[in-house]
Amino acid sequence: MEGKEDVRLGANKYSERQPLGTSAQSKDYKEPPPAPLFEPGELQSWSFWRAGIAEFMATFLFLYITVLTVMGVKRAPNMCASVGIQGIAWAFGGMIFALVYCTAGISGGHINPAVTFGLLLARKLSLSRAVFYMIMQCLGAICGAGVVKGFQPNIYEIQGGGANVVNHGYTKGDGLGAEIVGTFVLVYTVFSATDAKRSARDSHVPILAPLPIGFAVFLVHLATIPITGTGINPARSLGAAIIxxxxxxxxxxxxxxxxPFIGAALAALYHQVVIRAISFKSGS
Incomplete structure (x- = not known):
């Protein structure tokens, strides 16, 4: 009948459909070149310094919100009177989600020296930029924890300042293992969520990238808060310890x-060598 849609058209409308997960094979994709170890020109670029400032501010806000949350939970008479461990985990994961979303287009949204280290090993950024990021992250963490102490110095001292320690009942080996595996989960998620080949295949992935990263931080905190308080971020641990x-x-x-550095290195190795198999690809 004229003007009536042929319901059979939908089945054959896209004749070159492929099974889910193979669509990347039909799209042109070129592996981005590895970042040089040192780029003298970037030190004269405003984007380089702006990225460092973004990392500083993001880590500052991260420590401010998260340590303040920890202090609120610890000062409460019981867990039911506060957000509890789940709330602490949500504070860490939620802030990472928000801050990665805000800073990804400026600095990449690392907010963590372990993430920066993993991306450096994968040649995603230069050595000079990686060192600069780590310095700014640590400074931001120190300032963030310092502001929390400035608001409530007595409670901060009494409640441990949000500093990471291996808790009673666990050995240093337990703590080290928890930090390695926890950071592996985080950095592996970062690699997967920001994979350039995946971005070329699935245009929606870059928009969603901060979500799985923040969720990974949330889940790792749920698992390891009882063991180490959950570090998986050397800047976060350093800022709280110094203050x-x-x-x-x-x-x-x-x-x-x-x-965290071992976990990040293992995640970079796993993603680059096993998942992407970049080391085994030919130059053609």
Whole structure:
């Protein structure tokens, strides 16, 4: 009948349909070149310094909100009178989601030296930029924790300042393992969510990237808060330790640098060599 749609058209409208997950094979894609270890010109670029400022501000806000949340939970008479461990996990994951969304287009939204280290190993950014990011992240974390202490110095001192320690009942090896695996989950999620080939195949992925990253942080915190308070971010651990500055905050501090850096390195190796198999591709 004239003017009536043929219902059979829909089945054959897209004759070159492929099974889910293979659509990338039909699209042109060129692997981006690895970033050079050092780019002298970038030190004279405003975008370089702007990116560092963005990392500083994001990490500052991250520590401010999260440590303040931890202090609120610890000062409450019981868990039911506060947001509890789940609320702390949501504060960390939610802030990462928001801050990655805000800063991804400026600095990449690392907000974590372990993430920066993993991306450096994968040659996603230069050494000079990676070092600059890590310095600015640590400075931002120190300032964020400092503002929290300035608001409530007595409570901050009494409640431990949000500093990461290996909790009673766990060994340093337990803490190190928790930090390695937790950071692996985070950095592997970062690689997967920001994969350039995946972005070429699925245009919606860049928009959604901050969501799985924030959710990964939330889940890792749920699992490891009882063990280490959850570091997986050396800047976060350093900022709280410096401002709190008590001996026991430094006793296990190395765990919160060594663990995340090992986890980030393993995630970079797994994604680049196993998932993407870049090391085994021919030059053609």
């Amino acid at each position: 709190y500055n008590k001996d026991h905050a430094w006793d296990h501090h190395w765990v919160f640098w060594v663990g």
